[in-house]
Amino acid sequence: MHDAPTETRRAAAAGHREESTAGSPARRCFLVGGAGALAALPLLATGRAAAQPCGLADPAEPPTPTPTPGQGMPTPEEVLRCLAEGNERWVAGELLHPNQSVARRLAVAAGQDPLATVFSCIDSRVPPEIVFDRGVGDLFVVRTAAQTNDDLIQGAVEYGAQESVTPLVVVMGHQRCGAVVFAVDALNNGTEVPAHLVAVVEALKPAYLAAEPLPGDQVDNTVRAQIRLTVDQLREDPLLLPLIGDHLVEVVGAYYSLDSGCVEFMRP
Template sequence: MHAKIVNRRAILRTAGLLAGGLLLDSGTAHGLARATPDEAWATLREGNRRWAADAAIHPHQDLARRAEVAAKQEPYAVVVSCIDSRVPPEIVFDAGLGDLLSVRSAAQTIDPLVSAAIEYGPAELGAPLIVVLGHQRCGAVTAAAHALHEGTTLPGKLQHIVEELRPAYKRAHGNVEKMIRINTAEVVAELKADKLLARRIAGKQLKIVGGYYSLDTGEVTRLV
């Protein structure tokens, strides 16, 4: 009886992997780095649908995968997201070890060092996709909006976040949810103008998209 249950689980898991496009042949064993940008986005979308539907399969999270990618990584996407503890990219997109490069900062704001980290994925590892992911009820955006509304200065280096979000605040007239979407689109535009990334976009080797993650539903929707 136990063997039958195990076999049934194995069959169901294999079926799920096939349905999600995650059971790869030996030519693409490390991931989807050689996929097109659209294929990489489709894989992320499918993973997010599983997560939102409470049907995550947690791919590439075992000892075999750890051994497989120990000597070489070929992530298929760079996800630029907020540091918020409720938005971990590998969980949100039901991905695993070696699949994603996660670059995280408060409200997914970028500066030269963050931009360099983002560039690394496409330029050095051939990742075909960058996703800038804003999210519902972002605490960093809320704090910045409050500081700008009250005319106060946040302590330490936190004020740098406020200044980065000032343009979005003005365009959104202080509305936090609008600020989140506007800031996400502005970061996408800034990355598209990056000379190193722009060359790869022109050669159809790379796409940069903006998304919005709902804390309530777990769903990612594309903004730009």
């Protein structure tokens, strides 16, 4: 059964959503390439005065980019701006910690209306809610070793985008991913892999093969190949495909730097 916020979101999604016209200075941290549906989107500089639609407001929290009830469903572009701005606050050490109060907990207890689904690695240094400076009820988060995908994980991502119509799905890999280091070493050396780690290595093999002929750091190339392949898988998902075609949902890749804390969004 759909909760009330989800039904409101679905009703908004059924009509034509208005594009955001707000703007702010160009950002430098978030390097973006490609020519997908979001290619024209400027990534925005963080500012406490910025007012991009960004999720349900929490009256107990300091001002943060959030829409007010009745504004309708945010676009993928608006959600991406929100996450980009939150990440810049994380990089700068100026976190707002939005939607992390008791009031927020109570407000979403009866139903959730998340902004985005983030599919990321299990690495303890890459917590999506902190990386994007979000709070309770803001994100569906799916995490596996090196964001390896299978039917169960695909179903979890489908749930976020289809059931609650989260406008944005982010596949986020990261610098020096331990699972990728392990898989690359095993595949390079023919090392015997114990127990269920075999499944992790096999899941990363297509990315390993895609990255193998590339110049540069083999691990980093494999991380980026895994992001791209997973984005491609999700963009071809039969449940997500019509939502993407109607511009209600977008799937993007993201690469997180452990050193800087900066997220680089990768266009489809």
